[in-house]
Amino acid sequence: MAGRGEFGVEARGVTRSFGSVQALGGLDITVPYGQVTALVGPNGAGKTTLLLILATLLAPDAGLVRIAGHDVRQSPAEARDALGWMPDTFGVYDQLTVDEYLAFFADAYGLPKQERPRRVRALLSLVHLEDRLGQPVHALSRGQKQRLGMARALVHRPRVLLLDEPASGLDPRSRIELRDLLRSLAADGAAILVSSHILSELEEIADRVVLVDNGRTAGDHAMADLTGAEARVRWRLRSLDPGLLTTTLARVLDGQAGLEATADLPGGAEVGPLTEVGAAALLAELVAADVPVTGLAPAGSALESAYLAMTENRR
Ligand SMILES: Nc1ncnc2c1ncn2[C@@H]1O[C@H](COP(=O)(O)OP(=O)(O)OP(=O)(O)O)[C@@H](O)[C@H]1O
Secondary structure, X not given: OOOOOOEEEEEEEEEEEEOOEEEEEEEEEEEEOOEEEEEEOOOOOOHHHHHHHHOOOOOOOEEEEEEOOEEOOOOHHHHHHHEEEEOOOOOOXXXXXXXXXXXXXXXXXXXXXXXXXXXXXXXXXXXXXXXXXXXXXXHOOHHHHHHHHHHHXXXXXXXXXXXXXXXXXXXXXHHHHHHHXXXXXXXXXXXXXXXXXXXXXXXXXXXXXXXEEOOEEEEEEEHHHHHOOOOOEEEEEEEOOXXXXXXXXXXXXXXXXXXXXXXXXXXXXXXXXXXXXXXXXXXXXXXXXOOOEEEEEEEOOHHHHHHHHHHHHHO
């Protein structure tokens, strides 16, 4: 579509240093419309720096950044109009009431005055804060402030949503509601980029994951590829005879490159990474060797495995 760009976010070769610290060293990322893309990486990988650059709040040293097709250097106002931004920390608007706070941003984004009260009420209802109307922002709990931050990011119906750790202060129900909200916004066509350390949650929310390490893109996967039958994950084995399990595993795995077993777990062991087919074959070998296996289940998620593989060399 004209003026929208092919991607909600397109960033190529983005670099940014703070003094002698290089936070981003040539990062590439695209965020398609209609999908939730997860941004994952270890502490200090450069996620927040990237999100600040995408949100036009920090200038890159070099590289191309387009938001909804608008170059952030040439057309920052258009880029800003197209994006909604939810930082990981809350701003300093504590003296305002919840509705004044949202009305302030509605005003800043140029929403017609007569439309504002209706929009504010709709947003408060969307994030389940309608009973907080008229109450001061400072009286909200951390998780409630986070939900208000989400409402603020949506004030102007942005096509591109950038969220830094949106689930960190949320209780279980609010997390499920956030997941449903993000899925429905993506279904409506928004391009959503969300950073989080809660990998199990991202598996349910995201369509794609971009792994970032050391200021660079370290991987870009469709979630379906990571979680499908071909995915290689760690598996948890339980046995009535953990000693026999351990020795048999050592024999079976001997010489199989890349396969690792952790044998000191109570009542069992962890083995991997293996696909479902590989796990079934291993189970057959153990049973043939008379190991009394009582359980075989994935240990951790495929996204976790991809993350651990990426960060292995950093320890
Ligand atoms: N304002 C700043 N001044 C100096 N160094 C900075 C600044 N902001 C970030 N950095 C450095 O840049 C690197 C990337 O930081 P960034 O906050 O982007 O990482 P992150 O991936 O968001 O980490 P986390 O998962 O811990 O939130 C780090 O080494 C950090 O110390």
